[in-house]
Amino acid sequence: MTSAVAPAISIADLATYRPANKVPASYFAAFAQDDDLADNVMFRAPAFRHHAAEDETSADMILSAASILTARHGADYLNDVDVLLTHSQLPEVPVRGCGGEVAYRLGLQPATVLDVHNGGCAAFAHMIQIAAALLAASGGRKALIGLAQNSAGQIFTQDQVRGKPQAAIPGDGAAAATLTLGANGNPVLTTVCRSYGEYAPDMTAVSQPARKYWEAGPGQIHVGFTNAKIAxxxxxGNRLVPEVAVEAAERIGIAPAELDWFITNQPNRVFLRNWREALELSEEHHPDTFDECGNLFAVGVPMTLDALIDSGRIEPGQIVMTAAFAHAGDFAAAAAIRWNGRT
Known part of the structure; x- marks a missing residue:
């Protein structure tokens, strides 16, 4: 399924948070085990990644990002939030996300609180599209979306997992963004969301010995990679991200090669190279934060966008195309944004 943003919605501002614990690749190299996946291109480690503190929750990290917004715009900046959406890579409680807690701790009383889980690495564009629909349906004034990637320091540093090639890739972090109806601010020109349910079963959590994730047992849960699944x-991934980006570009009447900026999720350097080559863009126009942050899953797109804005390289009126795919390919999304400046 594909759909465009209707009605118009704009990003007012966004902010991101990186936990204080900056972990070098050497940490994982010290635990590296012989593994038939060790030389796979999927697992070429970034120089650094950040890990959340042991007691730092999804809500904590989203609030850290949101506090940057209130520091920038004033303590009452979020008081008119009518829609709150949150996404946690690893919800602390299986039966709920962190949306209600975030609303309470920010002192908000939104009409709608929704925890959005299935968007995965493509959640940023997905949540923009959902926010547009909910604001329009409720006559709301402002939406706040919060995303947290919190699995790196919890899942991938376990003593049975940290020696695996997959462990060195993820990092932790969070993002928060505000959105309003209309074309003021930084208008979202279109969104494209596609679901591929037939690929969902290829994303698995495994342990040795095998158990369901909620069952007690000695095996530590991690992502179930095999050479066949990686292929x-x-x-x-090589196909889905360019497809949604090209479709979004066509909708707004611009050739992919003429995009000012292309921001994607960042699973590894191979995907990053292949995606920009598919759109015929130079590395300069496809920024990433991979070597500073690793794979941030859903937070990768807003983290890189925020870093680009802070760098001063983006000029008012330029087009930012964001695109990502999730899990083993069961979801992909893109959003085209005309960036004018923080509001």
Whole structure:
């Protein structure tokens, strides 16, 4: 399924948070084990990544990002939030997300609180589209979206997992963004969301010995990678991200090669290279934060966008195309944004 933003929605501002614990690749190298996946291109480690503190929750990190917005715009900046959406890579409680807690701790009383889980690495564009629909349906004034990637320091540093090639890739972080109806601010020109349910079963959590994630047992849960699954993910990812980005570009009447900026999720350097080559863009126009942050899953797109804005390289009126795919390829999304400046 594909759909465009209707009615118009704009990003007012966004902010991101990186936990204080900056972890070098050497940490994981010290635990590296012989593994038949060790040389796979999927697992070439970034120089650094950040890990959340042991007691730092999804809500904590989203609030850290949101506090930057209130520091920038004033303590009452979020008081008119009518829609709150949150996404946690690893919800602390299986039966709920962190949306209600975030609303309470920010002192907000939104009409709608929704925890959005299935968007995965493509959640930023997905949540923009959902926020537009909910604001229009409720006559709301402002939406706040919060995203947290909190699995790196919790899942991938376990003593049975940290020696695996996959462990060195993820990092932790969070993002928060405000959105309003209309074309003021930084208008979202279109969104594209596609669901591929047939690929969902290829994303698995495993342990040795095998158990369901809620069952007690000695095996530590991690992502179930095999060479066959990696081949499928590489093939799908190489195709899906350019597809949604090209479709979004066509909708707004611009050739992909003429985009000012292209920001994607960042699973590894191979995907980053293949995606920009598919759109015929130079590395300069495809910024990333991979070597500073690793794979941030859903937070990768807003983290890189925020870093680009802070760098001063983006000029008012330029087009930012964001695109990402999730999990083993069961979801992909893109959003085209005309960036005018923080409001």
């Amino acid at each position: 499928k993910v590489l093939s799908r």
